Amino acid sequence: MNQQVEQALEILRSGDPQAVERAIESLQSAVYSFGMKVCGNSHDAEDTAQETFIRLARSLKDFPDARALAVWLYKVAKSQCLMSRRKSKFAPVEMLSLDELMPQHQTGDGGEPRSWGVTPEQIVLDRESRTRLERAVRALPKHYRLVLILRDMEELSAREVAEVLGISEDTVKMRLHRARVFVRNELEKHFRKKPAPDLHPTAAARKDDAPMRRNHA
Amino acid sequence: MPDRRCKEIFAALSQYLDGELRVKDCSELKRHLRGCQPCLDYIENLKTTIGACRQFPTRQAPKPSARVRAALREAIRP
Numbered sequence: 001m002n003q004q005v006e007q008a009l010e011i012l013r014s015g016d017p018q019a020v021e022r023a024i025e026s027l028q029s030a031v032y033s034f035g036m037k038v039c040g041n042s043h044d045a046e047d048t049a050q051e052t053f054i055r056l057a058r059s060l061k062d063f064p065d066a067r068a069l070a071v072w073l074y075k076v077a078k079s080q081c082l083m084s085r086r087k088s089k090f091a092p093v094e095m096l097s098l099d100e101l102m103p104q105h106q107t108g109d110g111g112e113p114r115s116w117g118v119t120p121e122q123i124v125l126d127r128e129s130r131t132r133l134e135r136a137v138r139a140l141p142k143h144y145r146l147v148l149i150l151r152d153m154e155e156l157s158a159r160e161v162a163e164v165l166g167i168s169e170d171t172v173k174m175r176l177h178r179a180r181v182f183v184r185n186e187l188e189k190h191f192r193k194k195p196a197p198d199l200h201p202t203a204a205a206r207k208d209d210a211p212m213r214r215n216h217a
Numbered sequence: 218m219p220d221r222r223c224k225e226i227f228a229a230l231s232q233y234l235d236g237e238l239r240v241k242d243c244s245e246l247k248r249h250l251r252g253c254q255p256c257l258d259y260i261e262n263l264k265t266t267i268g269a270c271r272q273f274p275t276r277q278a279p280k281p282s283a284r285v286r287a288a289l290r291e292a293i294r295p
């Protein structure tokens with residue numbers, strides 16, 4: 001489970017007045033970010049956070065522990081996002097075929113996979129690479145996008161993702177793999193054209209003045 | 218990766234990277250990888266992609282509205 005969400009819910013459930021304000025802000029940040037990844041625009045992400053919290057207030061004491069509440073919270077946030085009226089400008093196809101996603105490197109046409117020579121940290125610190133990653137995730141068909149966001153970005157377990165989406169763990173794993181390969185293939189197009197970002201992490205953070213950050217409760 | 222076995226290996230890459238592959242399948246996959254630099258590079262880039270997703274930063278969110286704060290404060294009142 002996403003530690004930021006689970007810890008903030010634990011604090012809210014405890015009712016500790018000293019810590020509640022920070023917990024609310026931490027949750028706002030987590031749910032808004034989730035909404036941005038799923039909906040792709042700030043208006044829907046803000047509406048999602050608002051409606052999710054109003055429902056959370058009614059249900060705070062209805063769950064045995066913070067983890068169960070967190071799973072419920074993701075279910076609500078996901079439903080709110082999908083009900084939003086504004087649609088992403090990306091119009092994905094609905095199915096990803098493994099055959100189409102597979103590399104064809106037996107052809108010897110120079111299209112063989114090569115290492116990009118970048119670290120995950122360099123990708124998220126470099127504005128252009130990060131934008132490419134974000135676009136690739138948004139271009140995923142909805143069912144695949146939700147699995148990848150919940151599993152790899154929100155760091156829920158496969159079982160928790162299955163609970164949130166109401167599907168089997170096997171389906172989660174199948175969709176997750178196709179989603180990862182799709183995103184990898186999209187990034188491949190970027191890194192084939194562009195040399196690896198020549199960035200030292202610290203210098204990159206200064207140069208980029210990244211508008212986003214990872215928060216913790 | 219032209220044949221059926223290659224397709225099966227390809228379909229199992231995420232489980233391999235997540236440490237969820239059965240020992241027998243894992244050994245076979247590793248055996249295949251030993252002689253295949255394009256596959257090794259492919260997997261390395263897949264691993265980098267997953268890592269970047271995991272490190273994707275949280276958005277700077279607007280402050281929670283007064284309505285939300287009031288509802289949550291009310292909910293936690295003893």
